[in-house]
Amino acid sequence: MKSLILAISASALIAGAAGSAAYAAPDHNGYNNGAHGAQHAGWGRDSGAGHHWQQGQRMGYNDWANAQPVDYRSHHLRQPPRGYEWRQSNGQYVLAAAATGLIASIMLSQ
Numbered sequence: 001m002k003s004l005i006l007a008i009s010a011s012a013l014i015a016g017a018a019g020s021a022a023y024a025a026p027d028h029n030g031y032n033n034g035a036h037g038a039q040h041a042g043w044g045r046d047s048g049a050g051h052h053w054q055q056g057q058r059m060g061y062n063d064w065a066n067a068q069p070v071d072y073r074s075h076h077l078r079q080p081p082r083g084y085e086w087r088q089s090n091g092q093y094v095l096a097a098a099a100t101g102l103i104a105s106i107m108l109s110q
Helices: 002-021 061-066
Strands: 084-089 092-097 103-108
Touching: 061 084
Parallel strands: none
Antiparallel strands: 084 092, 092 103
């Protein structure tokens, strides 16, 4: 009976290890470098530095990270709601959700 329990336990450990090898865990930046590419969940696709944003779009995670944070007071922008930030990207001030990159408002920078 003990040998049967040991055999079942060993097979369960082996099956669990094989199943977890197929899962690509996110790295320290939150990316999943598995077969589906490096897309951060909830964010849009990265469009690059030359993209002109529109209200309602989602910025890509790298687009957000590469956009410069903006002090809304010194640029005479309205105070962002909780969870939103102003960023400057390609000549635009973009007000977007810090958690998902969803764009709420856009102003042209001067």
